[in-house]
Amino acid sequence: MSAPLSETLTQLRVGNQKFLIDFYQHSRHLFARWAQRKHRLSAPQAHELLQDTLLDFYDQVADGRITIMPTDLRAYLYGMAQLRLDAHVPAHQPLPAAEASRRQRLLAQFNQLGTDCQQVLTYFYFRGYHFEKMGAKMGFANATVARRQKSTCLRKLYELVRGGYEPITGPIE
Template sequence: MPTPLAETLTQLRIGNQKFLIDFYQRSRHLFARWAQRKHQLPPDKAHGLLQDTLLDFYDHVADGRITRMPEDLRAYLYGMAQERIAAHVPAHQPLPAAEASRRQRLLAQFNQLSTDCQQVLTYFYFRGYHFEKMGGKMGFPNATVARRQKSVCLRKLYDLVRGGYEPITGEVV
């Protein structure tokens, strides 16, 4: 069963890159043919370009520049690759070590939250649900309870980030 687009963006925002890896594996040969035909790139350079473009796409999703999945993802990514080529962006510029480390720590701390807290924060921050909708999805009696739960969960995540690294268990308070 295919993953809904909103779920894909949510997974990307919390650091799960499986979708991008699968896309790369399915599309790299087709992309290499396109890059060869349009830009005379050999397959190894085309594969590197696709990897870099997918990482750029991931960064745009993670930092909020992309809030909706493009209708034609392949065309969107090819356009991003075209822009990289036109701008002569060097290949394989990894994230700075500090940023990569920060993202990994934040993902690990997010995963320490209870499943309910992860769900509440995902609904609010990554899917953009308003409190009424989030309350309905989570089974809360009203929007005020949803707002309080989001606040409690955000506080728990903030505490984890600030120094308390003990896993939080149990249900949402």
């Protein structure tokens, strides 16, 4: 959790949830004590509440409702959890059907990309690798090649999403 707040927000927007996972692992016991004391929740119930609150926070960052990282994230998340409890929102509320369907289509289109493109996009967007590290992992000559490959793969995925591209099975050109 030592990354600058603006970088953390950017990482969350591109799908890298490492920050939230680390936050959960470091804060769940404190959160459980707060929830037990204030709301008489058991530890497993408090952990579920924290997970759901973190997912709500992630969704708000991803769709642009949160544009500035709160300076006191812990207090902000506790407030979100309090609002969730006050509103009696059920735990692990499923995604709306339209969003679940959109995510399934996107995953199916991602799976149509070749394994190299899948790996490049996974390294960049989900693991947060910078181009130098991604280039070394993939065996590219330098960071510029990695950047171009990422751009090419992202363009192919975009074309798949828009419906104008056939499935890709060969290596990256």
